[in-house]
Amino acid sequence: MSKHEIYAVKYAGPFTGSGAMLMWLKDWEKVVNRSYYIWCIKGGGDSVVVDAGVSLNLAAEKNLAGYVNPADYLSRIGIKADEVRHVVITHMHWDHTSGVSLFPQARFYIQREEYRFWLKDPIASDPVFKQFSDEAANAYLASLEGTDRLELLDGDRKILPGIRCLLAPGHSIALQAVAVETAKGTAILGSDSAHIFRNYRENWPSSIIMNLVEWMRTYKKLRENASSIDLLFPGHDPLMTENYREVAKNITRLV
Numbered sequence: 001m002s003k004h005e006i007y008a009v010k011y012a013g014p015f016t017g018s019g020a021m022l023m024w025l026k027d028w029e030k031v032v033n034r035s036y037y038i039w040c041i042k043g044g045g046d047s048v049v050v051d052a053g054v055s056l057n058l059a060a061e062k063n064l065a066g067y068v069n070p071a072d073y074l075s076r077i078g079i080k081a082d083e084v085r086h087v088v089i090t091h092m093h094w095d096h097t098s099g100v101s102l103f104p105q106a107r108f109y110i111q112r113e114e115y116r117f118w119l120k121d122p123i124a125s126d127p128v129f130k131q132f133s134d135e136a137a138n139a140y141l142a143s144l145e146g147t148d149r150l151e152l153l154d155g156d157r158k159i160l161p162g163i164r165c166l167l168a169p170g171h172s173i174a175l176q177a178v179a180v181e182t183a184k185g186t187a188i189l190g191s192d193s194a195h196i197f198r199n200y201r202e203n204w205p206s207s208i209i210m211n212l213v214e215w216m217r218t219y220k221k222l223r224e225n226a227s228s229i230d231l232l233f234p235g236h237d238p239l240m241t242e243n244y245r246e247v248a249k250n251i252t253r254l255v
């Protein structure tokens with residue numbers, strides 16, 4: 001069994017906001033920080049990048065504080081974005097998809113239902129949903145349909161030795177988490193199934209809920225699949241940068 005290492009790459013932030021964004025319907029009065037990440041899995045042959053971060057264009061348009069091109073960061077740990085062959089897109093919100101064109105050789109792994117919803121369901125163009133997507137990234141992914149650069153998954157799937165995508169809906173229609181075999185056991189990159197570690201510890205969702213019942217089933221599933229709760233990683237917690245060993249600026253080794 002291959003033992004992988006997992007790195008968290010903070011590409012923007014921290015941003016401040018109400019605590020209720022990170023702990024649904026709680027902590028309205030608290031001001032809390034969140035940061036934006038992509039992740040990298042190394043050690044079993046080809047490196048796998050999890051999520052694509054944000055493109056230079058969108059970062060400028062949104063005036064993203066602390067933004068660095070994720071491709072530049074990856075080069076600091078020896079990964080050339082334009083040579084990466086595998087990118088898992090956890091869900092199609094702009095902070096996770098916008099940078100897809102930074103990976104011109106990659107095959108993108110996305111849940112079929114997530115892809116269908118954001119690109120083909122008329123309701124997704126409603127402003128309440130549209131605020132979460134990046135049109136340029138969606139057009140790029142649409143152009144890959146039918147090619148071997150896009151792999152649409154139907155539920156749980158092993159994509160490489162020691163790396164499995166797990167359907168984990170709730171925050172988005174068909175978000176997927178990534179379960180990784182490491183020296184410490186099975187670790188899970190849950191992306192926005194939790195914005196912060198506390199969501200997992202307190203079994204409480206963060207915000208932007210598409211299906212609360214599914215979200216709570218997802219927590220049960222991810223807990224059952226991870227070797228320990230310490231190996232369940234959230235999408236936006238600044239502690240991923242603060243509490244782990246820094247291997248390059250804003251890049252930490254989680255496992």
Ligand SMILES: [Zn+2]
Pocket residue numbers: 093095096192235236
């Ligand atoms: Zn996010």
